Amino acid sequence: MNFKQMTYFVAVAEELHFGRAAERLDMAQPPLSRQIKQIEEELEATLFNRGRSAITLTQAGEKLLERSKSILAQLDDTKLEIRRLGQGAEGRLRIGFVGSATYGIVPSIIKSFRATYPLVNMNLIPLNNAQLQRQLVSRMIDVAFARPALSDSEFAMKKLVDEDLLIAVPDTMEIGTGRTTNLDMLAEHNLILYPEYPRPSYADMVLKACKDAGYDVPNRVFTMDLQTALSLVAIGEGVCVVPASVGSATRNGIRFMRITPEIGRTAVSINYRLDEQGVHVQNFVKVAQSVARKLT
Structure with missing residues (x-):
């Protein structure tokens, strides 16, 4: 029994009248009767008690109606789910x-x-x-x-998006009260770079930007990620070059300063x-x- 035959059966089982079921299905009554007969032969079970004035469901028909409605409902749900998945919803x-x-x-x-x-x-x-x-x-x-x-x-x-590069420094570092600094400060402080591996990485981009600006970083400390790098800055272990968006969030123990002249963007x-x-x-x-x- 296929899904179309199941639909035929449910229509007859709910209407308990072949004529009304055929009208509901928009088909002629004789082919509908043949389909129901074919289902009964395939399942080897009588599904309807056929009387002179009315038809009723047999026990087999009642069970098939229960299961068929459940299966068809699941099919409708599946079609809707697949359609929504296909639409990206x-x-x-x-x-x-x-x-x-x-x-x-x-x-x-x-x-x-x-x-x-x-x-x-x-x-x-x-x-x-x-x-x-x-x-x-x-x-x-x-x-x-x-x-x-x-x-x-x-x-x-x-x-x-493109972003400027800033430098994160410990808020205890004495570098003036302004919001800008230059690369000369790196001579006295560790430059904290991340990630340590795999390479090449953001760390190599920062090193290249410094080199292109004429400054070869002497003191380098590598760590695994941005959060660890910022934690090291906060406790005074060095400074770190970060994207400008990182500086948009306040963080205890750290000041974010612009680098002059600019050394690049990311x-x-x-x-x-x-x-x-x-x-x-x-x-x-x-x-x-x-x-x-x-x-x-």
């Missing part, structure tokens, strides 16, 4: 991001996407650039917020596979670009 999206991105544009993108697609479950996974690349290749994540971008011929990349990008066909990723990228346009 429901489902799952796995989002990888570098830690520093949470200070800037990424929270606004997440909020905007959640407001537009409230039934999509977002898994947020903090990773460094190397991990983002590996997991995007292996399809363990769907999109990646990287700094500055992931370099791979299989990826598409959309730059979202970008946040959204990255995804070129062969990605999922509508969730397409919708998310559109939201991310829309938010980026508004913020910039």
Whole structure:
């Protein structure tokens, strides 16, 4: 018995009249009667007591009606669920991001996407650039917020925002009362860099920016991530070059200062596979670009 035959049976079982059931199904009565007879022969059970003036369900018919209505309801629910998944209104999206991105544009993108697609479950996974690349290749994540971008011929990349570089210093450091400083201060202090590995990384970008500005960093301390680097700054272990968005959040024990002259900028990008066909990723990228346009 197929789904169409099940629909025929339910119509007759609910109407208990072949004529009314045929009218409800928009078909002639003889082919409907033949379909019911075929179902009974296939199931080897009589489903209807056929009297002169009325028909009633047998016990087998009552059980089949109960099961058929449940199955057809599940089928309708499944069709609706698949349709909503296909439209991107429901489902799952796995989002990888570098830690520093949470200070800037990424929270606004997440909020905007959640407001537009409230039934999509977002898994947020903090990773460094190397991990983002590996997991995007292996399809363990769907999109990646990287700094500055992931370099791979299989990826598409959309730059979202450019940021200045600031320097985070301990609030106990005596460097004047202004909001700017220069690279000469690094001669007397450790430059805290992250991540320590894998390389190349954001640390190498900072070192290159300093070198291009004519300053070769003498005292280097490597750590694993931004949060650890800021904690080391707060206790006076050195200074750290960070994206401007990191400086937008106050943090005990730290002052954020502009570097003069500027040593460079850093970008946040959204990255995804070129062969990605999922509508969730397409919708998310559109939201991310829309938010980026508004913020910039």
